[in-house]
Amino acid sequence: MTQTPHPQFASAQDGTRIAYALHGDPASRRRIALVHSLAMDHTFWDSVVAHLGTDVAVAAIDARGHGRSGRPAGPYRVETFADDLAAVLDALGWERAAVGGASMGGSVALAFAIRHPGRTAGLGLFDTTAWYGASAPADWEDRGQKAVREGLASLIAFQETRWFTDEFRSAHPDVVARCKEVFLANDVPAYLETCRMLGNMDQRGGLAGIAVPTRILVGEEDYATPVAMAQALADAIAGSTLRVLPRARHLSPLEYPQDVAACLRELARG
Numbered sequence: 001m002t003q004t005p006h007p008q009f010a011s012a013q014d015g016t017r018i019a020y021a022l023h024g025d026p027a028s029r030r031r032i033a034l035v036h037s038l039a040m041d042h043t044f045w046d047s048v049v050a051h052l053g054t055d056v057a058v059a060a061i062d063a064r065g066h067g068r069s070g071r072p073a074g075p076y077r078v079e080t081f082a083d084d085l086a087a088v089l090d091a092l093g094w095e096r097a098a099v100g101g102a103s104m105g106g107s108v109a110l111a112f113a114i115r116h117p118g119r120t121a122g123l124g125l126f127d128t129t130a131w132y133g134a135s136a137p138a139d140w141e142d143r144g145q146k147a148v149r150e151g152l153a154s155l156i157a158f159q160e161t162r163w164f165t166d167e168f169r170s171a172h173p174d175v176v177a178r179c180k181e182v183f184l185a186n187d188v189p190a191y192l193e194t195c196r197m198l199g200n201m202d203q204r205g206g207l208a209g210i211a212v213p214t215r216i217l218v219g220e221e222d223y224a225t226p227v228a229m230a231q232a233l234a235d236a237i238a239g240s241t242l243r244v245l246p247r248a249r250h251l252s253p254l255e256y257p258q259d260v261a262a263c264l265r266e267l268a269r270g
């Protein structure tokens with residue numbers, strides 16, 4: 001079991017504290033910056049980090065509104081989350097890094113690559129999208145409002161099957177329990193604002209400008225960001241590769257940590 005380092009803090013442009021954990025060799029020039037999925041935190045990456053080895057430097061952040069980071073009032077924007085990641089790179093003195101993200105974090109990684117191309121050594125996109133579709137603003141508002149009305153626990157049954165297959169849940173009850181624990185610890189107003197952010201996000205216009213090595217992974221049974229969304233990313237980002245993971249659902253860094261780590265190591269080579 002990897003021991004997660006104590007979080008450190010960077011200051012975002014608006015003064016919000018952004019927490020991050022630094023793993024591996026801080027002196028390594030092979031640098032990786034990671035952003036978790038909705039309502040998770042930096043510990044989301046622990047099993048990937050365990051497969052990354054100690055010859056890379058890895059910064060895993062808590063996005064604003066999540067974990068130990070600040071929870072300013074909304075509205076939230078994916079571009080702000082990307083600039084928060086840039087603030088973490090600044091705090092570390094990193095000019096560039098391979099950037100990886102899962103689901104919400106993948107959307108943040110996309111925004112980072114679009115806004116900070118010179119700082120993006122490579123892009124790892126796991127179970128994610130640039131756009132959730134025309135009904136997304138209403139759908140995500142419904143989800144956030146359910147949390148407000150009935151509490152985050154009312155979403156757990158939905159989340160569990162959205163995150164993982166039945167087989168995975170039976171084989172890895174500890175992983176599922178940890179995800180639930182982190183999910184339930186979220187701040188409801190911040191969760192609502194993050195849901196709204198995802199519903200309103202549309203980054204499709206920026207994809208053609210991404211010119212860094214890009215690897216896209218998606219679970220074959222991902223109902224949250226289905227294979228068609230990953231295919232749309234692959235079609236729009238020149239030179240990207242797409243791999244569909246068999247028998248996986250929405251959280252491939254937890255379902256396939258070794259494969260995600262291999263992908264990130266490759267991106268961090270340059």
Ligand SMILES: O=C(O)CCC(=O)CC(=O)O
Binds near residue numbers: 037104
């Ligand atoms: O559950 C969904 O519909 C999507 C969840 C999602 O894509 C956001 C996330 O898990 O970060």
